[in-house]
């Protein structure tokens with residue numbers, strides 16, 4: 403099942419058409435597959451939201467078409483944070499060159515002119531000064547300004563510099579865009595150059611949306627003014643309880659309170675969902691976001707229980723299950739053996755995720771298992787991931803990991819007939835079938851946050867209820 407079919411199928415056809423993907427026998431697979439798409443999709447949509455001003459509908463249509471093409475062609479793309487429109491000489495350029503930086507262009511500004519330069523591979527600032535006949539002396543003076551200008555020593559290919567050069571060929575201003583929000587400005591004063599870092603602040607506002615499903619979730623989301631990114635965020639929050647590919651019905655309703663990010667008064671991005679309710683087939687699910695003192699956010703029910711399970715059902719986006727848990731004929735050893743895990747066939751290099759929060763207790767080669775990672779999750783549970791092609795950098799023994807964090811990549815190291823992930827799930831040291839075991843819920847709100855959570859929750863729930871009243875009035 404791909405993202406696009408999920409997007410366009412209505413609830414009826416979902417009931418009529420069996421999903422072509424092999425079902426390993428649990429619903430949450432859909433959501434897991436969707437999660438893959440989300441990474442790509444949200445980058446695309448975040449990027450595209452930059453120009454989502456004039457005609458929202460046609461823009462969304464364009465977004466979806468682009469998305470469809472992207473997914474069809476299976477292109478791996480990296481997109482920058484969206485950037486607002488700025489006056490020409492202040493325009494922010496991305497580092498990947500997706501927004502065409504007009505290289506080496508100049509524009510008049512009084513008696514001076516602006517020169518925009520994109521750093522080429524292997525180039526240092528000194529090369530750029532030389533290439534554009536700027537005085538080495540000026541660069542020398544700038545580098546002497548100290549800590550503020552240290553970033554100039556390690557420029558990267560694709561970085562954008564802007565120079566304001568006066569009639570005498572003297573450098574008046576240098577602007578180095580470090581990120582969409584941060585830039586270094588160097589200005590000529592009477593007694594030399596002065597450097598200053600400029601940071602622009604993102605303003606966060608709270609918004610809400612309500613909707614009712616008539617044809618599809620994405621249609622309803624669009625009608626409610628939600629971006630696809632936000633809809634996917636909502637799908638992620640409720641995805642542990644609701645199978646969004648199969649369970650959605652006409653008449654299902656949702657209400658969400660979410661953040662929007664503004665830069666210079668213009669919306670640039672959707673932020674987090676703060677509270678959400680989804681009524682699926684008459685049953686209401688509510689989720690509230692809470693951020694703890696370590697700045698870690700998660701979603702909880704109004705009672706403070708986690709919306710998540712403690713473990714992902716599947717730690718990899720796989721093509722098929724190539725071997726199940728239990729007795730089987732071992733293809734390499736050519737005899738009957740107990741298969742202590744599940745094998746997921748997947749493309750070499752497919753990311754493998756930690757199935758739950760925990761601590762890496764082993765990382766290395768382990769006989770027939772090849773490159774292996776073992777994670778301990780509290781006192782009772784541990785998970786094992788084998789046959790990796792390589793480990794994720796920094797994922798070493800002793801390292802704490804969060805659910806969904808990448809720990810390594812699919813391969814066929816050790817004794818394996820093809821690229822796959824061999825995944826084991828142990829409870830109190832005993833191997834259990836990861837496909838069928840009842841997964842425990844993730845930890846509820848911690849004791850020390852209970853009062854704080856109760857306050858946040860009641861405020862958010864009051865808001866949700868208020869919007870729900872409006873919703874009821876609207877659909878009566």
Ligand SMILES: [Zn+2]
Pocket residue numbers: 725741743744745823824825
């Ligand atoms: Zn196996």
